[in-house]
Amino acid sequence: MANDILVFGEVRGGVLKKMTKELIGAARLLAGAGGGSVDALVIGAGAGAAAEGVRNFGLRKITVADDEPLHSYSTEGYAKVLADVVTRDKPSYVLLGATAMGRDLGPRVAARIDGVMFSDCVDVRVDGGQCVARRPVYSGKVYVELVRAGERPNVITVRPNNMPPAVATGGSTPVVAHSSGVTREMVRALVAGIIPLEGGRPDVTEADVIVSGGRAMKDKANFKMLEELADLLGGAVGASRAAVDSGFAPHPIQVGQTGKIVNPKLYVACGISGAIQHLAGMRTSKVIVAINKDPNAPIFERATYGIVGDLFEVVPLLTEELKKVL
Amino acid sequence: MKIIALLKRVPDTEAKILINPEGTGIKEDGIKFVINPYDEYAVEEALRLKEKTGGDGKVTVVCMGPEESTELIRTALAMGADDAVHVCDAALAKPDAFVSAAVLAKVAKDEGFDIIFCGKQAIDDDMAQVHSIMAEMLDVPQVNVAVAFEIAADRARATIRRRIEGGDERVETSLPAVISCEKGLNEPRYASLPGIMKAKKKEIRRKTLADLGFPGVPGEARSRITRWFPLPKSGGVKMVQADEPRDAAKELVRLLREEAKVI
Numbered sequence: 001m002a003n004d005i006l007v008f009g010e011v012r013g014g015v016l017k018k019m020t021k022e023l024i025g026a027a028r029l030l031a032g033a034g035g036g037s038v039d040a041l042v043i044g045a046g047a048g049a050a051a052e053g054v055r056n057f058g059l060r061k062i063t064v065a066d067d068e069p070l071h072s073y074s075t076e077g078y079a080k081v082l083a084d085v086v087t088r089d090k091p092s093y094v095l096l097g098a099t100a101m102g103r104d105l106g107p108r109v110a111a112r113i114d115g116v117m118f119s120d121c122v123d124v125r126v127d128g129g130q131c132v133a134r135r136p137v138y139s140g141k142v143y144v145e146l147v148r149a150g151e152r153p154n155v156i157t158v159r160p161n162n163m164p165p166a167v168a169t170g171g172s173t174p175v176v177a178h179s180s181g182v183t184r185e186m187v188r189a190l191v192a193g194i195i196p197l198e199g200g201r202p203d204v205t206e207a208d209v210i211v212s213g214g215r216a217m218k219d220k221a222n223f224k225m226l227e228e229l230a231d232l233l234g235g236a237v238g239a240s241r242a243a244v245d246s247g248f249a250p251h252p253i254q255v256g257q258t259g260k261i262v263n264p265k266l267y268v269a270c271g272i273s274g275a276i277q278h279l280a281g282m283r284t285s286k287v288i289v290a291i292n293k294d295p296n297a298p299i300f301e302r303a304t305y306g307i308v309g310d311l312f313e314v315v316p317l318l319t320e321e322l323k324k325v326l
Numbered sequence: 327m328k329i330i331a332l333l334k335r336v337p338d339t340e341a342k343i344l345i346n347p348e349g350t351g352i353k354e355d356g357i358k359f360v361i362n363p364y365d366e367y368a369v370e371e372a373l374r375l376k377e378k379t380g381g382d383g384k385v386t387v388v389c390m391g392p393e394e395s396t397e398l399i400r401t402a403l404a405m406g407a408d409d410a411v412h413v414c415d416a417a418l419a420k421p422d423a424f425v426s427a428a429v430l431a432k433v434a435k436d437e438g439f440d441i442i443f444c445g446k447q448a449i450d451d452d453m454a455q456v457h458s459i460m461a462e463m464l465d466v467p468q469v470n471v472a473v474a475f476e477i478a479a480d481r482a483r484a485t486i487r488r489r490i491e492g493g494d495e496r497v498e499t500s501l502p503a504v505i506s507c508e509k510g511l512n513e514p515r516y517a518s519l520p521g522i523m524k525a526k527k528k529e530i531r532r533k534t535l536a537d538l539g540f541p542g543v544p545g546e547a548r549s550r551i552t553r554w555f556p557l558p559k560s561g562g563v564k565m566v567q568a569d570e571p572r573d574a575a576k577e578l579v580r581l582l583r584e585e586a587k588v589i
Contacts, residue, residue, distance in 0.1 A: 012491075075467065075469075076467060100470075100488070100489065103454055103470070104458070104468070107423075107459050108462050110459065111427070111458070112462055116548040117455050119452070119453045120452060120454070132552065135452075137451050137452055138352065140557060141343035142344075142345055146550060146552060147550055147552055148549050189497055190497065192497065193495075194490075194496070195493050195494045197492050197493045202492070203492040252510070258363050258364075258449070266589065276340060276341075276342065277340060283557065283560075284557075286586075287582070287586045287588045301563070304560075304586065305564050307578060308565070313571050314571055317572050317574075318575045320575070321575045321576045322589070325579060
């Protein structure tokens, strides 16, 4: 049984999101067994140029919608384009990144096409011709695997940094321009502007390295130390709920069940005890370093490397030693 | 204004979650259940909007869930909500997202609304989809992950800051609309003693599927969970020990470069 797949390529600031390649990788897995095709849909200002980045990935076609009413994101405008393309091409599965845009758009599209919605998946594979998706529930305290019941089109959002990115295979995929028919009048909720986060560091959900501080940071000013280490590694600064609730750090960088769920290559937990609700947000990080005074802190049970010691002593030394080798 | 706040009963964030012996779900005994934390922001924002717009404004809490949800609905009423609809039906024990959305949409339609506030996701199944599906069924716009909300003077529009990667989007929407709430939007109030006393007299309208006019569960399950499993155990920690902290730091840098190869 062939599964045709549609990949949504998200464009932010005229740039195709890196995770589009992860989605193409996932789509190949789902299509591969039955010889199905993989298409991509790229929407927004600069979509045509952004689509060039994946023309040599063996896709069947890339649909591009970049008319003016789509230059700012709107759930309704983008959902219409996705739903129209799904109705036209009838893919079995539609893959989006589990990003702010994908998580907003996915369920709306699934409802519009009378489909099925799987959110925030960390893995997809084919079994018996069907997609089996794996996703965390209870903030990753446990996991489930699920399949669709029946043949409705299945929208799936996939978390960044989980599926291996596809590699280019050469060739030049045809690009099809799509006139969306979306008008300003049709869109009732429209993005009127973007306010960037202060600091200029990557977002914790997108960073390869995160240096996080807990209650033991004692003060807002002490986060400077973590920023220095994070900047050295090109990473983001995170914080535990205890640190945010104590006013040491702002909520947008909170990692955990009521904050961001992160999955970096390296997570450095400084003075974080490892409360279950924090672990839920970062436990899938590839490598976890824990620095804590208390040798019995639960964070050590999840860590890859641990140092028992005073973070105010260890972190600056770590920064110094890193400077010597980087 | 007619304001609806959606509320769901979920396990506390500190709860230890274990899979039941049958492997069909989680062990519920011994778990403390609370109002979904993101729904608390929804209730609070609903109350603030009512206080700001005054007049004959009304906040109705809508909850779909088991019998035990009643005490949590009372908490929301004690915070200041005016009344509540509790959809409680054995046939809705494990509802599909589309079923939940259809039921909630029907309640919203019956009650009438200018705005629906809800949490950005429930922290049990973490799907973050029921409210967006419901918005589509109601044919109203949605704005997800709100961290700031401001009603326009004409009360027909609102401006919302919605959290995205590395910043916020400023979204302008017409009303009615569905707004899902993120931490940081507000600081939910505690129920006051007079509030708790008053809440006892407030009306909670219990509804079954039949009461809502559904002949049965609206729609079949669109997906099936084939397996529940715990997170694989971690490989164990390697403690970096040295007499001097500097040596420990040096060794850690070496391990990260040579063994883990992450820097």
